[in-house]
């Protein structure tokens with residue numbers, strides 16, 4: 786079992802990005818022990834980013850990322866970039882060893898045809914400042930995402946299900962190589 790944390794860049798109650806994270810969490814439960822983290826954190830403030838001053842919620846978040854063996858992230862595209870909440874969470878954990886040397890998988894989704902690609906690329910650019918091992922060459926970017934779920938939030942688009950299966954299999958293979 787690979788102990789994995791999942792950071793989802795939307796706080797929206799009916800978030801499609803969250804639905805994808807939950808699909809991944811459920812579907813690969815035999816191989817990945819995934820915890821979807823609460824990233825509704827206070828705004829990053831460097832004055833508070835020191836022992837004894839960090840908000841408790843941030844301390845808990847940082848500890849969970851630090852304890853994980855792998856990190857997954859999915860973001861919507863907000864104004865051509867990564868979501869602010871996800872960037873904020875990354876900023877908090879970036880001053881700890883939490884993401885260092887961790888294999889990671891990054892994804893995006895959007896209701897539009899461009900699948901959140903600019904948000905995805907922006908996220909990759911941010912993570913490029915960290916010594917993570919991101920799965921290369923297998924971008925999960927899901928467009929028209931609102932057409933791919935049923936009323937209960939189940940991913941019903943078979944092509945998308947199969948594509949995610951392929952990428953997660955590749956991630957596990959990659960994880961075993963880099964670890």
Ligand SMILES: Cc1cc2nc3c(=O)[nH]c(=O)nc-3n(C[C@H](O)[C@H](O)[C@H](O)COP(=O)(O)O)c2cc1C
Nearest residue numbers: 795797800801802803861862863864865895896897
């Ligand atoms: C503030 C804001 C900015 C957005 N900017 C973009 C954008 O630049 N490109 C895009 O494709 N979609 C954009 N969208 C649409 C979101 O990608 C879409 O609402 C997405 O479904 C949100 O993800 P969620 O379902 O996980 O909440 C924007 C939405 C909001 C609320």
